[in-house]
Amino acid sequence: MAYVIEMLDISKAFPGVRANDRVTLQVEQGSIHALLGENGAGKSTLMSILFGLYLPDSGSIKVRGKDVRITNPNIANGLGIGMVHQHFTLVHNFTVTENIILGLEPRSGLVIDRKRAAKRVREISELYGLKVDPDAKIEDISVGMQQRVEILKMLYRDAEILIFDEPTAVLTPQEIRELMGIMRRLVKEGKTILLITHKLREIKEAADFCTVLRRGRLIGTVPVAETSEQQMAEMMVGREVNFHVGKGPVKPGAVLLQVEHLNVRNAKGLLGAKDISLEVRAGEILGICGIDGNGQTELIRAITGLTGIESGRILLKGEDIAGLGIKERTELGIGHIPEDRHKHGLILDFRLDENFVVHSYDREPFSKMGVLNFGNIRANAERLIKEFDVRCGQGGVTSVRSMSGGNQQKAIVAREIDRSPEVLVVAQPTRGLDVGAIEYIHKRIIAERDKGKAILLISLELDEILDMSDRIAVLYGGEIVGVVNAAETDENELGLMMAGAARKVS
Amino acid sequence: MAKSRSALVVPSIAILLGFALGAAVLLATGRSPIDMFYAMLQSVSGKNLRADTFNPRYIGEFIVQSMPIMLTGLSVGFAFRTGLFNIGAEGQLMVGSIAAVAVGLWVQAPPVIHVLLVLLAAMLAGGLWGAIPGFLKARFNVHEVVVTIMLNYVALYLNNWAIVSIFKSVDRIKTEVIPATALLKSSALAALTNGSRLNWGFVPVLLSILVYWFLIEKTTFGYSLRAVGFNKDGALYAGMKVNRSIVSSMIIAGVFAGLAGAVITVGTFSFGRALPAAEGYGFDGIAVALVGGNAAIGVFLSGLLFGMLKAAQPLMQSQGIPKDIASIIQASIVLFIAMKYGIEYLMKKIRMRKPPVAVEEVES
Numbered sequence: 089m090a091y092v093i094e095m096l097d098i099s100k101a102f103p104g105v106r107a108n109d110r111v112t113l114q115v116e117q118g119s120i121h122a123l124l125g126e127n128g129a130g131k132s133t134l135m136s137i138l139f140g141l142y143l144p145d146s147g148s149i150k151v152r153g154k155d156v157r158i159t160n161p162n163i164a165n166g167l168g169i170g171m172v173h174q175h176f177t178l179v180h181n182f183t184v185t186e187n188i189i190l191g192l193e194p195r196s197g198l199v200i201d202r203k204r205a206a207k208r209v210r211e212i213s214e215l216y217g218l219k220v221d222p223d224a225k226i227e228d229i230s231v232g233m234q235q236r237v238e239i240l241k242m243l244y245r246d247a248e249i250l251i252f253d254e255p256t257a258v259l260t261p262q263e264i265r266e267l268m269g270i271m272r273r274l275v276k277e278g279k280t281i282l283l284i285t286h287k288l289r290e291i292k293e294a295a296d297f298c299t300v301l302r303r304g305r306l307i308g309t310v311p312v313a314e315t316s317e318q319q320m321a322e323m324m325v326g327r328e329v330n331f332h333v334g335k336g337p338v339k340p341g342a343v344l345l346q347v348e349h350l351n352v353r354n355a356k357g358l359l360g361a362k363d364i365s366l367e368v369r370a371g372e373i374l375g376i377c378g379i380d381g382n383g384q385t386e387l388i389r390a391i392t393g394l395t396g397i398e399s400g401r402i403l404l405k406g407e408d409i410a411g412l413g414i415k416e417r418t419e420l421g422i423g424h425i426p427e428d429r430h431k432h433g434l435i436l437d438f439r440l441d442e443n444f445v446v447h448s449y450d451r452e453p454f455s456k457m458g459v460l461n462f463g464n465i466r467a468n469a470e471r472l473i474k475e476f477d478v479r480c481g482q483g484g485v486t487s488v489r490s491m492s493g494g495n496q497q498k499a500i501v502a503r504e505i506d507r508s509p510e511v512l513v514v515a516q517p518t519r520g521l522d523v524g525a526i527e528y529i530h531k532r533i534i535a536e537r538d539k540g541k542a543i544l545l546i547s548l549e550l551d552e553i554l555d556m557s558d559r560i561a562v563l564y565g566g567e568i569v570g571v572v573n574a575a576e577t578d579e580n581e582l583g584l585m586m587a588g589a590a591r592k593v594s
Numbered sequence: 595m596a597k598s599r600s601a602l603v604v605p606s607i608a609i610l611l612g613f614a615l616g617a618a619v620l621l622a623t624g625r626s627p628i629d630m631f632y633a634m635l636q637s638v639s640g641k642n643l644r645a646d647t648f649n650p651r652y653i654g655e656f657i658v659q660s661m662p663i664m665l666t667g668l669s670v671g672f673a674f675r676t677g678l679f680n681i682g683a684e685g686q687l688m689v690g691s692i693a694a695v696a697v698g699l700w701v702q703a704p705p706v707i708h709v710l711l712v713l714l715a716a717m718l719a720g721g722l723w724g725a726i727p728g729f730l731k732a733r734f735n736v737h738e739v740v741v742t743i744m745l746n747y748v749a750l751y752l753n754n755w756a757i758v759s760i761f762k763s764v765d766r767i768k769t770e771v772i773p774a775t776a777l778l779k780s781s782a783l784a785a786l787t788n789g790s791r792l793n794w795g796f797v798p799v800l801l802s803i804l805v806y807w808f809l810i811e812k813t814t815f816g817y818s819l820r821a822v823g824f825n826k827d828g829a830l831y832a833g834m835k836v837n838r839s840i841v842s843s844m845i846i847a848g849v850f851a852g853l854a855g856a857v858i859t860v861g862t863f864s865f866g867r868a869l870p871a872a873e874g875y876g877f878d879g880i881a882v883a884l885v886g887g888n889a890a891i892g893v894f895l896s897g898l899l900f901g902m903l904k905a906a907q908p909l910m911q912s913q914g915i916p917k918d919i920a921s922i923i924q925a926s927i928v929l930f931i932a933m934k935y936g937i938e939y940l941m942k943k944i945r946m947r948k949p950p951v952a953v954e955e956v957e958s
Contacts, residue, residue, distance in 0.1 A: 393798070394831065415833030438822040445820065446832035450814045458814050474760035 090153065092117040092249060092280050093138070098147035100133055107133040109304045110147070112394060115249075115297075120271055120281045122291040122312070124324055125301035126522030128492050131284050134301070135251055138282075139171055140164040151249075170247030172238045174207040174254045185209050188241050212243050217273050231380065232263035232532045250274065251282045256290055257520070260379050261550055268294045286324070286522050288317040289551075300324050323569045325524050333530045336538065338558040341370030342405075344542035345391070345511045350400035352386040357400065360386035362566040365521070366512065367540040373533070375557025375574065376546040379586050383566035384546050385427070388515050391544070392424045393417045394432075404511060418447050423509030425500055427516040427546070433500045434488050441469035441484035444503050476502035477528070494525035501529055505536055512536060515546040550579055564588045604937050605885050605892075609899065612927030613887060618921050630906075631915045637906040653784070654790025654904070658862055660901025661799045662687070665854035666879025667897050669724075669847045671888035673738075675810055676843035677823035682727060682742025683851040684876025685749035686720040688869075690852025691859045692756050695866035698772035698859075699917055705789035708775040713798060713856050720852015722843045723749065728844025732837035738844065750872055757868040769866040778861035791887050794863035807890035809846070819843050853877070876903075883929045900924060 093115040100108040108130045115121045123132045136142045138149065140158040149156055151167050178187050185206045194201045194208075209222040218236045226234060235255060242250050252271075256264045271281055271294055283295055291298050291312060298315065300307040300323040307323045321329040345368040354360030361383040368374045378384055389395040391402055393414040402410045409417050418424075426432035432445050445454045445465055453464040456502050469484030478498045480486035488496060497517065504512065514533060518526040533556065537543050547553050553560055554574060562570040562585040570585040570592035584590040617627035631934040636642050640652040666683040673680035703711055727741035779791040788791070795844040810816040821829040822839040830836050854875060859866060882900055886892030903924050907917035930937065 392831075413833065414830065415835075418833050426831060431825075431827045433828070433830045435821050435825045436822065442817070446828070446834075449817050455814045459812055460814055460817060 090117050091115060091150070092152055093282075094150040095134065095138060096148050096150070098134065098137060098144045098149075100137060100142060100144050101438060106304045108137070108144070111301065111304070111306045113299055113306075113472075114309070115282060117280055117297040118278055120274055120275055120283060120294050122283045122285060122295035122298040123301070124286060124288075124291060124320060126286065126524060127494050127520070128303075129301040129324075129522075131301055131306040132253075135171070135253070135282070135284060138164065139169060162362065165245060165247070168246060168248035170242030170245060170249070171251040172235065172242060172255060174257060175239055176234050178234055178237060179229045180225075182226060183214075184220055184224050184226065184229070184237050184240070187220075187226060187237055188244050192245065193270070206270070209240060209244065212240060213513055216243065216270060216277065227239050230263075232259050232266070235259070235267070236270070239274075241261065243506075248278075249280045249282065251284065253284045254286075254520075255283070256285070256287060260586055261506060261579055262587065264290070269480070280556030288320055290349060291320065292317055292329055302326055321523055324522075329527065333527075333534055333555050335534050335556075337370050338537075340372040340558070341540060343367045344370050344405055345544065346401075346403040347387075348401040348403070349403065350387070350390060351398040352383075352390045352395065353398050355388050360566050361390065364400070364566075364568055366561055366568065366571070367435065368544050370510070370540045370542050371537060371546050372558040373537050373543040373556055373582065375543065375553040375560040376563060377548075377550060377553040377560060377582055377586060380548050382563045382586075384515070384563060385547075387563070388424075388427065388513060388546055392422060392426075392513055412469070418507075418509075423504040423507055423511040423512040425512070425514045425517055427519075429493075429497055429500055434496060436487075436489040438488060439484065440478070440480055440486045440488050440491070440499060441465050443488050444469050444472055444484075446503070446526075447507060472499075472502045472506055478502060494521045497521060497529065498525065501532055505532055509541070511542045511544070513544045513546070516548065517545070518547075518549070518552060526552075540588060550582060554579065554582075562586055601887050601889075601940070603656065603785065604934050605887065605896070605931060607937055607941075608885070608930035608933075609927050611930045612923045615926045616923035619916065619922055620919060625915055630910060630915050633909040633913055634902060634906045637909050649788055649790035650786065651790040652666040652909070654787030654792035656901055657796060658791045658793070659904040660897050661795050661861070662858050662875050662892060663878040663882050663900055663904075664799050664897030665802060665850050666875045667848075667882030667886060667893040668802055668879075668890075669720075669851035669854070669883075670876075670879045671883035671886065671893050672806065672810070672850060673843055673847040674883060674888045675816075675823045676819045676839055677826065678728075678731070678840065678843060678847075679739050680724070680727075680742055680844065680847045680851075681739050681876065681880070682724065682745050683847070683854075683879045684872050684874070685742065685746035686723045686848040686851035687855040687858070687875055688746075688749040688753045688872075689723040690716035690720040690855025690921055691866065692753055692855075693852070694776075694856040694859045695756075695761060695769055695772065696866070698776035699769065701776075702773075703775060705775045708773075709778060709794075709860070712776045712860055713853060716856030716859075717849040718852070720848040720850070720855065722848065723852070724844040724846075724848020725841060728841040731844070732840045735819050741856045746872060746876065750869060753866075757866050763866075763868065767868050771865050772860060776860055777864050778857065779864060791862050793861040795857040796852060798857065801935060802853060803890050803894050806850070810890070815842075851879070878924075881924060883942045884928060884931050899927075911929040 091114045095113040098108050098111045111134055113134065123131050133142065140160045140163050143159060149158060156167060185202065185384050188209055189205045194204050206222040213220045218240060220233060220236050220240060255267060259267060259286050275281060286293060295312045297309055298312050298320060300320065302324060347364055347366050350361060350364040351359055352361040364387060376384060393412065397410050401408050403584045404420055404422065409420060430436060448454055454462060455461055466484045473480065473483060476498050477542040479495050480491050517529050533543060545556055557574045560574050560577060561568050562582060564586060565588060572592060585592065620627045620630060632643055637652050637656050640650045641648050666687060669683040670680050694712045697712045697715040723745060726745060728737040730741050731738045736774040757763045757769055758766050763769050778795045778809060780794055783792045784790060818834045819839050821834060822836050826836055878900055882893055882896045885896035903920045907920050910920065911917045
């Protein structure tokens with residue numbers, strides 16, 4: 089079978105880093121080809137080269153057998169290469185059709201021919217089974233639907249080769265299944281798909297071939313049907329990987345965190361969390377699952393003090409902390425690994441050592457009478473870097489902005505765990521991280537549970553919730569619609585509750 | 595570290611480009627840029643290379659010009675480190691000046707103590723003036739740029755009203771002369787520099803630079819201000835009092851600017867003055883802070899640079915070079931600083947064109 093894309097011997101160096109080192113990627117026409125690698129393995133660089141965002145230092149690219157030089161994204165579009173980005177680029181108060189035709193508006197005279205555009209959108213949508221309503225506004229449709237709009241945008245522009253960048257990160261299990269179906273349908277109609285991901289299960293489920301990169305080098309391309317997940321993971325990390333967190337039986341102790349009839353308003357002033365009651369005991373992990381935007385953020389913010397509450401009580405070891413400030417809560421024993429590590433978790437322009445003391449800079453040994461003790465701050469950083477294996481170029485004085493996402497997250501985890509809070513609120517601890525870092529962070533969180541800390545884990549990744557939690561609470565529409573034991577449930581049951589189709593409150 | 599190197603290289607390039615542009619304008623109008631550089635050299639060193647004469651008065655005036663803009667530079671820089679844009683240094687300076695006149699004229703005290711009281715009052719007044727936009731920002735989220743700009747006008751007319759109605763200026767232009775006990779004037783310094791206006795004002799200025807450095811870089815207070823400046827949400831998450839930081843930062847910014855008002859009024863001059871318009875110390879401060887990268891030592895150096903540009907103007911004019919060239923240079927330096935990313939990009943391009951050096955293996 090003919091290769092539709094051949095990237096041969098591609099090398100690309102950035103100052104100090106060889107992002108791609110003689111990488112070859114050959115993609116068969118009409119296949120789903122996965123590109124697998126840890127963060128920083130060179131996947132994005134390779135795709136950016138294909139999409140015309142970077143020029144390779146050496147190597148050649150052939151599209152449909154012809155040598156091409158892709159110097160900017162317009163040339164890539166002209167060659168029929170389209171990209172569905174991880175972060176959608178949609179105008180929220182425009183309709184689906186308006187978003188799709190943006191920049192390519194069909195006209196009749198001076199005005200946009202909306203009818204013709206909508207008709208074409210509907211045709212494409214039906215051809216590939218996308219089921220998108222061309223007249224819906226983006227702000228009214230789900231994230232999964234928005235992603236389909238992005239796909240439609242590519243198809244409307246006659247893309248033949250579609251690059252999907254981590255497409256499932258924001259989807260529910262059901263939506264992921266549907267997306268897999270759509271991808272297969274696209275391939276059946278003759279499209280070619282390049283799937284960038286680090287989720288092995290999705291590759292196993294959807295892809296035909298898988299190319300693995302590690303530290304900028306090509307490790308190999310394998311037919312997915314003949315390769316196990318374990319083998320692919322080992323190719324990716326270069327060592328054996330444990331998928332399932334080794335976790336002893338749960339030994340729950342006293343209730344450390346208790347939430348009673350909690351109501352919280354969201355940014356729009358509506359009740360984002362409604363009448364939530366839950367408790368977390370010492371030595372257990374309570375997982376909170378739900379589709380993004382169903383009250384998780386409000387719950388986290390209320391417990392940690394980032395926003396005030398409407399009504400209800402939040403009890404830490406029996407004491408109501410709902411009226412206290414963030415600092416007081418921190419000092420009483422609440423730790424928080426925030427869902428947005430760039431917005432809340434880190435001061436990106438601070439050095440690593442300064443970031444390690446954001447809660448404790450005003451206390452000995454890090455300062456005395458208001459004067460910082462940089463010797464102790466530095467020593468603290470070196471200790472945490474070593475203990476938590478945070479990889480950073482220059483030790484404590486590394487600018488956090490320059491560190492990889494995985495190591496930034498490790499730094500936050502190190503800081504929060506090192507403070508040894510009795511209640512740890514952990515939100516999306518492994519979003520966007522690679523297998524190695526995920527494994528490590530999971531291990532550290534479990535270790536805290538085993539030490540008798542109460543852990544509230546909020547995650548959009550169902551696998552993570554199922555793997556880590558002892559009990560699971562499901563949020564839907566701001567309410568808890570189910571609390572189940574992790575050992576007695578499965579993805580299907582949770583998925584149904586997450587979609588609001590079932591309830592199970594024990 | 596690459597970061598600190600670019601913090602030095604970019605301003606240096608911007609300054610060179612600014613001078614180059616000024617020289618180009620001169621060339622284009624048929625005048626010699628050499629004359630301009632001689633004038634600048636003379637304003638800094640006192641030495642006239644053409645006539646081979648030396649007059650230390652120029653050095654004194656150069657320092658006098660640098661002092662207030664260093665302080666307003668610190669004012670703008672301090673607010674900026676907390677993520678606030680203090681356009682109001684001008685107003686804070688004028689309010690400081692009013693307070694200095696009041697304490698100078700109305701309070702009687704022994705020599706050194708009287709001056710200290712004057713400086714203290716000016717700092718206090720500037721701080722209060724800075725607290726207003728800080729409070730409005732923290733409490734009602736009113737943008738500090740709008741408030742400080744408007745307060746500049748309030749301060750200007752307050753000053754002019756006070757000169758006439760409170761301090762009973764006879765000629766409606768200036769107050770009576772402030773008693774010597776309240777002045778920073780020094781006959782020794784003046785004599786040393788051939789009768790320039792040089793005064794003890796440089797002592798509080800240098801102290802302010804030290805205090806700025808210590809507060810920002812070494813204290814927990816500075817740490818929390820910088821955290822708020824870089825990432826408000828991150829600071830909030832860490833339990834810092836973001837709103838309190840905003841108010842205190844604006845107060846301290848106002849203190850620096852208020853001090854500048856005293857240094858001008860009881861140092862450069864010896865009386866309060868009614869002003870037809872703002873004198874531009876606040877805006878010079880923005881330029882000084884910008885070029886100095888909001889760092890203490892940077893503000894010191896760029897304060898000297900802009901002080902030189904101001905001090906050189908009369909000399910340039912006496913050589914037949916329009917003094918506006920100095921303003922053109924000052925403006926274009928600021929412009930080139932604002933093009934930081936462009937300069938960094940060009941530097942990268944130039945570096946890339948060199949033959950590629952062996953790239954180290956990536957180790958992690």
